Amino acid sequence: MNMSSSSSRRRKAASTSNVMFTNAVYFPNLKIYNGATPGMMNYSCVNHVYYAFANVAADGSVFLSDEWADTQAPCDGVQGGLGSLMHLKQKHPHLQVTLSIGGGPSNENFPIVASDTLLRDNFARSARGLVEASGLDGIDINWQYPMDPQQGANFVALLAAVRIHLPEEQFFVTAGLPATRVTLQNIDIAQAAAYLDFVNLVAYDFCGPWTHRSGHQAQLYSMNKDEASGSSGVSYLVGHGCPARKILLGIPLYGRSFLGVSGPGHRHKGNGGEDGAFEYHSLPRKNAKESVDKRVVAASCVGGDGGFVTYDNPDTVKMKAAYCKQKGLGGLFYWSGPADSREKSRSLIAAGFRALHSS
Numbered sequence: 001m002n003m004s005s006s007s008s009r010r011r012k013a014a015s016t017s018n019v020m021f022t023n024a025v026y027f028p029n030l031k032i033y034n035g036a037t038p039g040m041m042n043y044s045c046v047n048h049v050y051y052a053f054a055n056v057a058a059d060g061s062v063f064l065s066d067e068w069a070d071t072q073a074p075c076d077g078v079q080g081g082l083g084s085l086m087h088l089k090q091k092h093p094h095l096q097v098t099l100s101i102g103g104g105p106s107n108e109n110f111p112i113v114a115s116d117t118l119l120r121d122n123f124a125r126s127a128r129g130l131v132e133a134s135g136l137d138g139i140d141i142n143w144q145y146p147m148d149p150q151q152g153a154n155f156v157a158l159l160a161a162v163r164i165h166l167p168e169e170q171f172f173v174t175a176g177l178p179a180t181r182v183t184l185q186n187i188d189i190a191q192a193a194a195y196l197d198f199v200n201l202v203a204y205d206f207c208g209p210w211t212h213r214s215g216h217q218a219q220l221y222s223m224n225k226d227e228a229s230g231s232s233g234v235s236y237l238v239g240h241g242c243p244a245r246k247i248l249l250g251i252p253l254y255g256r257s258f259l260g261v262s263g264p265g266h267r268h269k270g271n272g273g274e275d276g277a278f279e280y281h282s283l284p285r286k287n288a289k290e291s292v293d294k295r296v297v298a299a300s301c302v303g304g305d306g307g308f309v310t311y312d313n314p315d316t317v318k319m320k321a322a323y324c325k326q327k328g329l330g331g332l333f334y335w336s337g338p339a340d341s342r343e344k345s346r347s348l349i350a351a352g353f354r355a356l357h358s359s
Contacts, residue, residue, distance in 0.1 A: 021324065021356040022198070022331035024048035024248055025349060026100065027338070029069040029081050036338035038084045039076035043092045045353035049085060050140050050174075050200075050333070053103035054130065060113045060122030062101055062130050062139075086135050098172050099131060102142025110143040114154035120161035128165040138172030140200065145183045152186035159195035174198040179206075179233025179250075190241025199242055200333050203230035204252035207264075207310065209276035214258035214268045217310045218251070220297035220320055229296070230320070234327060244328040249320060251332055251348060253280040253339035255301075255311030262302050264310070272306040279339040280348065283311055292316060297323075314351040321355030331356055 025046050027038050038049065055065045064070045064082075071080035078087050085097045102110070113119040127139050139162070146155040155175075162173055175192070177184060179201050193199060206228045207215035215227070222229040230249055238244050254277045260269030272278070284290040284301035292299045292315045299313035312320070317332075324331060332352045334340070341347050 022048050022248055022333075023349065023353040023356060024050060024198075024200075024331065024333040025337040026050045026052050026333065026335045027081065027085075028052045028336050029066050031336065031338040032069040032073050032075060032081050034338070037076045038081055038088060038337075041337050041340075042347070042350060043088065043095060045347075045350045046337075047094050048096045048098065048333075049337075050098050050100040051082060051085060051136075052100040052140075052336070053106070053142065054099050054101045055104065056101055056106045056109050056113055056123060058109050058112050060116075060119035060126060062123060062126040064130070065104070082134050082136075089135070096137045096172060098138045098140045098174060099127075099134065099136050100140040100142050100176075101127065102140075102144065102176070106142070107144050110158075111146075111151055111154070114143075114146075114151065114158040117157075117161075120158050121164075123158065124161045124165040127162065128171075131166070131171065138166060138174070138197070141173070141175040144176070145178055146186050147183070149186050152188065156188055156191045156195070159192055163195050168197075172197045174200055174248075176200040176202055176250075177237075179203040179230055179236075180228045181232070181236055184233070184236050184240075189237055193237075193242035193246055196246060198246055198248050198330055199237060200248050201230070201233050201237065201250055203233055203250045204335075205256075207258075208256045209271045212267060213264075214261045214266050214308055215264045215310070216293070216296055216298035216300070217256040218298060218312055219293075220316075220323060221295065223296060231323070234329065238327075245330050247329045248331050248333045249324055249329055251312050251317060251320065251334045251352065253334050253336055253348060254278060255280065255283050255306070255309040257306040257309045259307035261308045263300070263308055268307070272309070278306060278309060278311075280311060281339055281341045281346075283309060283313075285309060294319070312348060314346060314348060317348045317351045318355040321352050324356065 204218035258268035285304035288303035
């Protein structure tokens with residue numbers, strides 16, 4: 001499905017003017033195996049979908065990670081997750097769909113590809129070919145993450161190469177970056193931001209099975225300056241030259257579990273759930289009490305099979321949306337759509353959209 005460049009240029013211009021804030025959702029193709037489809041999401045609350053993931057090979061070529069799920073699986077009456085999203089774009093003209101490149105083996109290949117002029121060019125050409133063949137609006141680069149200043153410089157060079165083949169007036173180019181200074185300091189933020197439509201700020205996973213102590217995984221503020229938080233990530237980006245309107249603040253649609261503790265800051269006895277996490281639609285856990293810490297802007301539940309589970313709920317998402325408006329950010333994004341609550345009153349995607357667009 002090939003779009004002429006003039007129509008895609010018009011489409012990008014129109015999309016950015018209609019809605020004040022972006023409410024973006026990641027849809028992982030793996031979820032198709034669990035019966036989830038893009039058509040299950042509420043597009044009155046979503047204006048941008050990141051379809052995850054395409055992979056990058058060591059020679060720089062970009063390819064679909066699961067041809068069956070992406071183009072063949074029965075999905076919303078059409079074939080494949082990408083087919084479904086193209087169908088949904090026709091029904092919802094405001095909807096932008098971006099191909100997220102990353103995950104899995106790509107983390108090993110990104111540093112190789114980004115370090116070489118020829119491979120960077122191959123990546124950019126290949127990404128454009130895949131985007132145009134699928135009728136998509138652009139790419140999201142999900143390299144987790146440039147680990148030293150040389151990789152940071154190569155990351156910026158990769159973005160520059162991408163913009164030659166995916167020019168700004170026609171295509172979206174975004175990138176996911178963590179809200180932690182230790183990684184952000186490897187990257188010239190102002191240079192990177194100049195090539196990007198959005199920085200998707202991964203303002204979660206501050207704590208998990210890899211940390212010795214329990215903690216809030218997605219707090220907006222921290223009680224001491226050594227702790228990571230969403231607001232410290234935003235401050236770092238803005239302070240180093242990223243326009244606030246280019247930042248989307250990330251919301252996790254899952255909770256992180258710490259057993260044997262009743263709050264943050266304690267040595268835990270392991271983790272409940274699958275890989276230490278529960279999907280948001282299964283929270284709070286049975287026989288657990290939900291509470292919100294308004295000082296740090298974090299929700300949690302204590303009790304049941306999860307111990308202390310840290311996550312976002314509609315109250316914290318409203319507070320984060322208010323923070324976005326106050327700081328002039330571009331909006332919110334969510335990982336990942338299929339994990340949202342089926343109950344209207346508990347949906348984080350709906351709560352975020354409403355709060356962003358309320359006066």
